[in-house]
Amino acid sequence: xxxxxxxxxxxxxxxxxxxxxxxxxxxxxxxxxxxxxxxxxxxxxxxxxxxxxxxxxxxxxxxxxxxxxxxxxxxxxxxxxxxxxxxxxxxxxxxxxxxxxxxxxxxxxxxxxxxxxxxxxxxxxxxxxxxxxxxxxxxxxxxxxxxxxxxxxxxxxxxxxxxxxxxxxxxxxxxxxxxxxxxxxxxxxxxxxxxxxxxxxxxxxxxxxxxxxxxxxxxxxxxxxxxxxxxxxxxxxxxxxxxxxxxxxxxxxxxxxxxxxxxxxxxxxxxxxxxxxxxxxxxxxxxxxxxxxxxxxxxxxxxxxxxxxxxxxxxxxxxxxxxxxxxxxxxxx
Amino acid sequence: xxxxxxxxxxxxxxxxxxxxxxxxxxxxxxxxxxxxxxxxxxxxxxxxxxxxxxxxxxxxxxxxxxxxxxxxxxxxxxxxxxxxxxxxxxxxxxxxxxxxxxxxxxxxxxxxxxxxxxxxxxxxxxxxxxxxxxxxxxxxxxxxxxxxxxxxxxxxxxxxxxxxxxxxxxxxxxxxxxxxxxxxxxxxxxxxxxxxxxxxxxxxxxxxxxxxxxxxxxxxxxxxxxxxxxxxxxxxxxxxxxxxxxxxxxxxxxxxxxxxxxxxxxxxxxxxxxxxxxxxxxxxxxxxxxxxxxxxxxxxxxxxxxxxxxxxxxxxxxxxxxxxxxxxxxxxx
Numbered sequence: 001x002x003x004x005x006x007x008x009x010x011x012x013x014x015x016x017x018x019x020x021x022x023x024x025x026x027x028x029x030x031x032x033x034x035x036x037x038x039x040x041x042x043x044x045x046x047x048x049x050x051x052x053x054x055x056x057x058x059x060x061x062x063x064x065x066x067x068x069x070x071x072x073x074x075x076x077x078x079x080x081x082x083x084x085x086x087x088x089x090x091x092x093x094x095x096x097x098x099x100x101x102x103x104x105x106x107x108x109x110x111x112x113x114x115x116x117x118x119x120x121x122x123x124x125x126x127x128x129x130x131x132x133x134x135x136x137x138x139x140x141x142x143x144x145x146x147x148x149x150x151x152x153x154x155x156x157x158x159x160x161x162x163x164x165x166x167x168x169x170x171x172x173x174x175x176x177x178x179x180x181x182x183x184x185x186x187x188x189x190x191x192x193x194x195x196x197x198x199x200x201x202x203x204x205x206x207x208x209x210x211x212x213x214x215x216x217x218x219x220x221x222x223x224x225x226x227x228x229x230x231x232x233x234x235x236x237x238x239x240x241x242x243x244x245x246x247x248x249x250x251x252x253x254x255x256x257x258x259x260x261x262x263x264x265x266x267x268x269x270x271x272x273x274x275x276x277x278x279x280x281x282x283x284x285x286x287x288x289x290x291x292x293x294x295x296x297x298x299x300x301x302x303x304x305x306x307x308x309x310x311x312x313x314x315x316x317x318x319x320x321x322x323x324x325x326x327x328x329x330x331x332x333x
Numbered sequence: 334x335x336x337x338x339x340x341x342x343x344x345x346x347x348x349x350x351x352x353x354x355x356x357x358x359x360x361x362x363x364x365x366x367x368x369x370x371x372x373x374x375x376x377x378x379x380x381x382x383x384x385x386x387x388x389x390x391x392x393x394x395x396x397x398x399x400x401x402x403x404x405x406x407x408x409x410x411x412x413x414x415x416x417x418x419x420x421x422x423x424x425x426x427x428x429x430x431x432x433x434x435x436x437x438x439x440x441x442x443x444x445x446x447x448x449x450x451x452x453x454x455x456x457x458x459x460x461x462x463x464x465x466x467x468x469x470x471x472x473x474x475x476x477x478x479x480x481x482x483x484x485x486x487x488x489x490x491x492x493x494x495x496x497x498x499x500x501x502x503x504x505x506x507x508x509x510x511x512x513x514x515x516x517x518x519x520x521x522x523x524x525x526x527x528x529x530x531x532x533x534x535x536x537x538x539x540x541x542x543x544x545x546x547x548x549x550x551x552x553x554x555x556x557x558x559x560x561x562x563x564x565x566x567x568x569x570x571x572x573x574x575x576x577x578x579x580x581x582x583x584x585x586x587x588x589x590x591x592x593x594x595x596x597x598x599x600x601x602x603x604x605x606x607x608x609x610x611x612x613x614x615x616x617x618x619x620x621x622x623x624x625x626x627x628x629x630x631x632x633x634x635x636x637x638x639x640x641x642x643x644x645x646x647x648x649x650x651x652x653x654x655x656x657x658x659x660x661x662x663x664x665x666x
Contacts, residue, residue: 003655004413004414004417004418004655005414005655006414006417006418006427006479006655006656007613007655007657008399008400008401008414009356009401009414009419009427010430010434010479010613010657011612011613012352012356012399013353013356013357013430013431013434013435014353014435014620015613015616016349016350016353016356017349017350017435017440018443018616018619018620018623019345019349020346020347020349020350021443021444021447021623022447022619023342023345023346024346024444024447025447025448025450025451028447028448029448029451050452051451051452051454052451052452052454052455053454054454054455054622054629055450055451055452055453055455056451057608057618058451058618058621058622058629059451059619059622061604061608061609061615061619062615062616062618062619064609064615065609065610065612065615065616066345067341068341068342071607071609080337081337081338081339081342084337085337085339085342086342094339094342097342097343097346098346101343101347102346102347104444107350107440107444110350110351110354111353111354111357114355114357114358114361115357115358115361117358117388118358118362118384118385118388118389118391118392119362119383119384119385119388120385121385121386121387121388122385122387122388146339271394274404275390276394276397276398276404277398279344279398280340280344280348282394282395282397282398283351283398285390285391285394286351286355286391286392286394286395287347287351288391289387289388289391289392290351290354296387296391321336322336322337322339322340323339324343
C-alpha cells in the first residue's frame, strides 16, 4: 500500500495504549488458559471466565487483530505464540510480565510528562521509587519467567570453564545466578540486591534446591562490599539504568571482584550501531529516558570500549535469540 | 520468522503505551514541523525544539522504529506519511488528534478496569462525562482535521441530487454538514448537539462564510425536536455509542424528519462480517466496550437490516478510503 495514510498514526496514538489494556484484561481474566489447546465459542468462554458474552466477543476480536487468537466458525483458538507464552499451563508462559510492564505506576510514569523528559533529557522516574518499594518485588516475581530463557542461554555461553563462584549483581529474582548453580553442583552463587527483593531470590534458590549454596549481599551495587575471587560476575539488565560514568564504576568494581581469568557477563538491550534496530532494543532507550535520570542503551562497540577501559579483554557479543536481549561476555585482561 | 517469539506480546503490553507517549511528546514538542521538508541532525533539532540532545536522540530513534522518521548520516527526515499528516504546515495535518485520543481522561478511562468492562459487558465511561464537559469541545476542536477528508468524501457521494436542507446530528465540529453548505450555495444546514460544542460548529460555519445559513438545535438527539422536511440527515460517528434499540430510535427519528426521497447518511467504523477486519474498525468495538455502557460497532448487513426496519431502502455501503470510516447511505422507502 503506497497511498499516504494516517492509519499508522491513529493506531499508535490510540490503539497503542488500548491494546495494552486489552491484553491486560485478557490476562486478568486468563482467557488464554481458558481456551488452552481447544477452541471455544463466545458463550462457552464467557461462562468459563465468568464474563459477559458481549465483553468476551469484543475482547477476543481485538485479540485476533493483535495476533494472539485465531477465529473460525467454531470459535476462538490460541495462535502458536499465545499457546507458548500466554497460556499459564505452558512451561514457557510469561503472561505475568504485565503486572510489571503495564503496572499502574509505570503507565502513570510514562504518561506523566514525556515531552518534559525529552526537554530535560531524563526523568526522576524510578529514582523516585525507593529501594524497598514493592514494585521491585513485583518485578522479581513477574519478570522471572521472561528472563528464564535468557538465564539458560547465558549459562550455555558462559560455562567454559564452569564457574565455581558466581556473583549476581542486582540479582532480583536471582535466576541468572541460579542457572549456573543448577547446572554445576560445585557452584556457589552470591546475589546482591536490596533486602526486600533478595527474599524472592532466596525463595527461588530454595525452590531450586540450592538454598545452602546461595549467599546474599544486601545493599547498593555502588556501595556494598562485593567480596573477591569470583569466577563470574553477572550484570543482568543493570547497566542501562546509568550513564557511562556510572557503568564504568560498576565495571571497575566487577574487575576488582574477579579471580584471575574471571569473566563478566553483561545482559543488556543492545541496539545496532544505527540505534534504530532491532526494534525492541531501539525503543528501550526511550524507556530509560522516561524512567531514569540518565539511563540509556549502549551499542556493542560502546560496551566493548567501556570493558577495555576497565581492563577486560575485548568481549564476545552474543544475541540471545529469540529473546530481545544480548550477552556481552568479557574476560579480565 | 516462524520461530515462536514473545516479541509481539512484549511490544503490545509495553511498547504499545510507551509509543503513544512517544508520539505525544513528539507532537507537543512539534518535532515534525521543526524537521519539515528538510533533514536535521540531533543538535539542530534539539536547538529548534528547545529540548536536550539526549532526549531528542532517544525520541527520534523511537520515531524511526515507528515509521514516522527516516534516519541517515545527515540526521532525521520525515517519512511521507509524517510529512502529510503530522507536519503542522501541511494542509492535511491531523497532529492534534492526540489531544483527544490520548487525552489523560481517556488514558485513565481505558486503564481504569478493562477486565471489569469485559466482565460486565460495558463501562460507565463517557456516560459519566456530562454533556457540557470540556472534553467534547476538545473533541470538536482536535478531531475536526481528521474528519475533514471524510466530510468531503461524504459530500462527494451524497450530493445527487444536491440537498437543500441538511440536518447534522451530533454535529460537534460541524464539518460534515458544512461540506454540503460550502459546496451548494442554496444549502441550509442545521447542527444538533450540546450547547457548548455547537459554539465550535458555529465558529467553523462563520469561518466557512456560511454563518447565515447555519442553524442550531441544542439538546439530546433522543429528546430534542429535530424539525421536518430535510433532504439529508447526517449521523456521523454517532450510532456506535448505542445498542441496537438506541440506534433504532435514532433511525426512526431520522426517517420522520426527512422530506420525501430524503436520505440518511451514516458515517461509522464498519467492520467486515468476520468482525476482525479491517483492523481499525475491528478494534473500535473494544473502544466502545471500554467507554460506553452499551455502544459497539455494526456490520454492513446489521446496519442495512436496521435501516430497512426503519423504513429506508437498502443502503449503499461505501468505504471512505483511505480513511478507516464507511458511509452507509440510504433513501427513505
